[in-house]
Amino acid sequence: MKQYLAFDIGGTQIKYGIVNQEGSILSQSLIDTEAHLGGPAIIEKVIALSQSIIENHSVNGVAISTAGQVDIHTGMIVGAGETIPNYTGVEVKNLVSNALDLPVEVRNDVDCAALGEQWLGNHDTSNLIALTVGTGIGGAIVIDGKMYSGHTFSAGEWGYMLIEGEPFEKNASISGLIRFAQRYKENRNWTGKEIFDLYDQGDVNIKTAVSQFYKYLAIGISNLIYIFNPEKVIIGGGLTARGDTFVQEVRLEMQKHLQPSFYRNTEIVLAKLSNNAGMIGAVYNFLKKQN
Structure with a gap:
């Protein structure tokens, strides 16, 4: 072989x-x-x-x-x-x-x-967009089974698109989540996991920070759904270690920004190949x- x-x-x-x-x-x-x-x-x-x-x-x-x-x-x-x-x-x-x-x-x-997810992720769709949520935000587009790269091979660079006047990745990435947390609890080098641990424990200030992060992430994904009308949105990156809870929390926030028909007909899933x-x-x- x-x-x-x-x-x-x-x-x-x-x-x-x-x-x-x-x-x-x-x-x-x-x-x-x-x-x-x-x-x-x-x-x-x-x-x-x-x-x-x-x-x-x-x-x-x-x-x-x-x-x-x-x-x-x-x-x-x-x-x-x-x-x-x-x-x-x-x-x-x-x-x-x-x-x-x-x-x-x-x-x-x-x-x-x-491409890896398309090959071995068993997502069973030929129309999808993928996001990686890490230090920044990256993207990829598959239309009718084919990767769309764009005129200068830069399609999917939606970390740069503006949400409320600021780059999407500034507020909807792990970096953005940490910055929100530091507004309420300074002098600490946070990790995403530490922030969500406090969030799950009911810390009021951290809940506000996480809510801000989810708001920007949901607006950005909702806008992409309006543009591409994909069957699935595949999300990868460090925060997806939160698993199905992460998907449920994203979808709950997206429901505020998506028309009902778009919300019903678009599946949000986690990347499977880590x-x-x-x-x-x-x-x-x-x-x-x-x-």
């Missing part, structure tokens, strides 16, 4: 491992991205890791999921945020392929996560592009 070297390059960590053609992860590891060193240094790290791995394992190609806006044809980074400096313009596909003498495919990380979706989706993208 064919197997592939898969990378999921994030602003904080790089996940990597070997994934077979059926999407099963055979091995995986984590390493710090050291994003402050810049895009070219990250790709040098990917190449060095790959060279070490292929000395002992036979692989049929390299599948890369990465933060940033990616030209899906050339594998070049056409746009990147401040998280990874000097990443725009880096020809990831060519650099890795030339160094390893292997076929390489590259795609945006949230697109890959959505932190592995990017690697698995990168391999699925590789298989689709190479076949």
Whole structure:
């Protein structure tokens, strides 16, 4: 059975491992991205890791999921945020392929996560949008079974859209949740889990903070439903560890902002592949592009 070297390059960590053609992860590891060193240094790290791995394992190609806006044809980074400096313009596909003498495919990380869910998540739909709610908010769009990338491969960057005059991801991300919590309880480095633990215990101030977070998240998702009319909205990211309770709380808030027919006909579900979706989706993208 064919197997592939898969990378999921994030602003904080790089996940990597070997994934077979059926999407099963055979091995995986984590390493710090050291994003402050810049895009070219990250790709040098990917190449060095790959060279070490292929000395002992036979692989049929390299599948890369990465933060940033990616030209899906050339594998070049056409746009990147401040998280990874000097990443725009880096020809990831060519650099890795030339160094390893292997076929390489590259795609945006949230697109890959959505592809992974589409492949192995058993969502049984060909029309969906996906959101990752983390430090920021990313998105991906699948229409009639096909990933929609947009004119400059930037579709789904709805973390930047304005909700009440501010970027969606400023208030509806984990960063936004923490900022709301700090308004009421300062001098503390919160995590999302700690905030929700206090929320479940009935802390009045934290309940206000969480309500603000859910309000912005629900407005943003509702707007996306009006635009795309998807059958399903798949939500991934760290906060989804809250499970079905998270979905119920989001839906309860969305009911305030969605017309009844849209609310009834759109299913909100959690991503099923967790932190592995990017690697698995990168391999699925590789298989689709190479076949």
